[in-house]
Amino acid sequence: MSAILIENVYIAPVSGPEIPSGHIHVEGDRIAAVGQGPAPDVPGAVRVDGTGCLATPGLVNTHHHLYQWASQGLAQDATLFEWLVALYEVWAAMDAEVVRGAAGAGLGYLALSGCTTSSDHHYIFPSGRGDLFAAEIEAAREVGIRFHPARGSMDRGASQGGLPPDVVVERLDEILEATAQAVDAYHDPSFSSKLRVAVAPCSPFSVSADLMTEAAALARSKGVRLHTHLAETVDEEEHCLAQFGLRPVDYMEKLGWLGPDVWFAHAVHLSDADIDVFAQTGTGSAHCPSSNGRLGAGIARVSEMLRRGATVGLGVDGSASAELTSLSGEMRQALLFQRARYGPTALTARQALRMATLGGARNLGRQDELGSLEPGKLADIALWRTGEAFASAVADPVCALVFGTRQPPLARLLVGGETVVEDDELRTIAQDELGRAGGEAHRRLVRLAEEQGFTAAKEVGH
DSSP, rough: OOOEEEEEEOOOOSSSSSEEEEEEEEEEEEEEEEEESSSOOOTTTTEEEOOOEEEEEEEEEOOOOGGHHHHGSSTTTOOHHHHHHHHHHHTTTHHHHHHHHHHHHHHHHTTTTTTEEEEEEEEOTTTTSSHHHHHHHHHHHHHHHHEEEEEEEEOGGGTTOOSSSSGGOOHHHHHHHHHHHHHHHHHSSSOSBBOEEEEEOTTTTTTTTHHHHHHHHHHHHOOOOOEEEEEHHHHHHHHHHHSSSSHHHHHHHHHTTTTTEEEEEEEOSHHHHHHHHHHHOOOOEEEHHHHHHHTTOOOOOHHHHHHOOOEEOOOOOOTTTTTTHHHHHHHHHHHHHHHHHTTTSSHHHHHHHHHIHHHHHHHHTOTTTTTSOOTSSSSEEEEEEETTTGGGGOOOOOHHHHOSSSSSOOOEETTTEEEEEEEESSSSSSSHHHHHHHHHHHHHHHHHHHTTTOOOHHOOOO
């Protein structure tokens, strides 16, 4: 791997002062230097002219459901619980081929929006449908971005007071065995890792207390992180109070699910005390503004969480609740939602960028390796053409990136010093084929659902 010199570039390192005209020196998969002025003379280095460009850390997506690429556009006007009830049986028909096509399209779409690291929360594993976990891991390998798949699970179906139908849940012993096997087979804890596994029971309304506590014990025995949905809707809070006599965060605390190795998806409905607990325990959250808006779930108190010192990253959530949402676009959504609710100083462009980079890295436990442009960190770099055409009318390149409805063209995306995107096109895999495979995954899923008698596949269009 040749050395790379990005020069004449505006640098937003996130971790320190911005550099209006500087250079980034990459050696192997690491950043060797970040500095002002011309790049040094490095024999044999590939020189990249960053004139008119903004360099940022690669974006980090901390919550997703890649399989949902295949079920976009359904249940368009539903609340979260209505949407889930409508789609559970459709998802029960998925197989490894559906997951592979959906994951490839979803991850390619993320890369084209500047994402260099993505988590994924996969929690439905229909029996006899192939190795779904392996299918998405292979898709991530082909696209070339870092991947943090979370082995999800549900063991509390409708017959036990849960929300999902019994057809989509697993037994506790099966879940723990399969989760341990996934960690043992795939988790790479090394500094340069492109594949790490988390343990992720789905949600308080689909998982037993036994699974939550035993999953936490399993994750901590293996040194991996914990993830689940929490406090997404008022319905969820009412469910927790009725079933457990506790609000969602109090329930998590009772189960041992708070700490610096835990990050929650959504965290929309938090009290002041909840936010303080997150900050005091180092518990993280993934803010998914487009999905929360699409489902009418509410607006998370992100500005207050940041002010009190809680860790917040961004997530696009499953594509079925945030159709064709880009990770770069979630910076804008987060900023606008906070300002619409709390005023024009609630969230700045640079705070939004920090959530999308270093905040996400902290959620995943990788703040020492990712999330900022610093010597010694991994060379995950997004190079945006903020000085081209229409974007050139905005003098502040960070503003051009975060405020704009349409992201500036992506000149280059490096993951560990290797080019994944160049001139707004994937270089690791044929982009059009990836998109077509995602469309075929949708058609296959609907067909499989209909063949298995799940009429919801026809009924949830609008």
